[in-house]
Amino acid sequence: EVQLVESGGGLVQPGRSLRxxxxxxxxxxxxxxxxxxxxxxxxxxxxxxxxxSKAYGGTTEYAASVKGRFTISRDDSKSLAYLQxxxxxxxxxxxxxxxxxxxxFDCWGQGTLVTVSS
Amino acid sequence: xYELTQPPSVSVSPGxxxxxxxxxxxxxxxxxxxxxxxxxQAPVLVIYEDNKRPSGIPERFSGSSSGTxxxxxxxxxxxxxxxxxxxYSSDSSDTHAAFGGGTKLTVL
Numbered sequence: 001e002v003q004l005v006e007s008g009g010g011l012v013q014p015g016r017s018l019r020x021x022x023x024x025x026x027x028x029x030x031x032x033x034x035x036x037x038x039x040x041x042x043x044x045x046x047x048x049x050x051x052x053s054k055a056y057g058g059t060t061e062y063a064a065s066v067k068g069r070f071t072i073s074r075d076d077s078k079s080l081a082y083l084q085x086x087x088x089x090x091x092x093x094x095x096x097x098x099x100x101x102x103x104x105f106d107c108w109g110q111g112t113l114v115t116v117s118s
Numbered sequence: 119x120y121e122l123t124q125p126p127s128v129s130v131s132p133g134x135x136x137x138x139x140x141x142x143x144x145x146x147x148x149x150x151x152x153x154x155x156x157x158x159q160a161p162v163l164v165i166y167e168d169n170k171r172p173s174g175i176p177e178r179f180s181g182s183s184s185g186t187x188x189x190x191x192x193x194x195x196x197x198x199x200x201x202x203x204x205x206y207s208s209d210s211s212d213t214h215a216a217f218g219g220g221t222k223l224t225v226l
Contacts (some may be wrong), residue, residue: 029143037217043163045153045204061213064119097160104172106163 002026002107004098009112012088020097020112022081030054030076032102036083037095039111048096051081066092088116119207120144124218127153130225136192138221139204140205143186150188152181154199155215161204192223200225 008020022034036048049074055102060072063111081098095111103106139215140150149168153161162174166183168188178193187206190221192199205218 044202045155045206045217047206047217051213061215063214087141100219101163104163104166104170106166106172108160108162110160 003109004100004109006096006098006109006112009073009096009114011115011117013118014089014116015033016088017084017086018088018114019085020096020098020114022083022109024079024081024100025105026105027100027105029079029100032100032105033070034074035099037075037097037099038114039097040091040094043094048093060089085114088114090116092116108115120207120214120216122205122216122218124205124221126219127222127224129137130195130223132197133194136199136223136225137194138192138203138205138223140188140190140207140218141186142188142207142216144210144222145183145186145188145207147210148207150181150183150214152179152188152190153204153206155202155204155220158203159164163202173187195223195225197225199223214223 003025004021012018033052035050038046051060069087074081093116097111099108131146151203152162152165155161164175164179180191203221208215208226
């Protein structure tokens with residue numbers, strides 16, 4: 001079964017760090033760009049950033065709202081991707097999704113909730 | 119950053135045609151993708167590369183793009199199409215991507 005599963009969410013205080021993981025199965029993870037998307041409660045989807053496949057240099061891009069605080073990485077040997085989130089703010093509270101795809105192939109995880117609050 | 123603009127809401131009666139637009143400066147050069155999101159669920163791709171439909175998506179869903187505007191059309195909308203719809207694309211240099219603000223489609 002083609003699947004992405006996020007983990008690592010939870011309650012964290014402002015200014016602290018959290019690392020989310022995204023585990024892939026059922027497809028050739030290393031062939032695809034991996035993207036993180038978040039959705040604040042009652043709000044729309046927000047693009048967070050992406051990491052390209054090794055074939056396209058494995059480079060990363062970030063939204064202005066998280067650049068310098070968030071880092072995306074991947075370990076293709078384990079079919080894993082990570083979102084390291086530092087200096088968290090209350091406005092980072094959201095469900096975080098990882099997604100991979102190209103053309104008609106498109107896979108999303110179920111999301112993991114991150115709540116930033118004291 | 120890059121921005122895509124959608125109308126906040128569209129409302130149609132069952133069987134009517136719903137059109138949802140998405141405007142962005144780079145759309146003449148970049149593909150638009152459309153996602154459907156039902157409450158509490160992850161988004162589902164309904165149109166990719168402007169006008170292609172993934173397998174399993176009903177034929178009533180179609181897409182088009184002209185200039186700086188992409189359009190999702192649902193011909194003969196059904197009650198089950200009642201959901202939020204988001205367009206997605208990237209800027210011309212592929213350094214930033216964005217989702218539109220989302221359109222709440224009401225089929226009632």
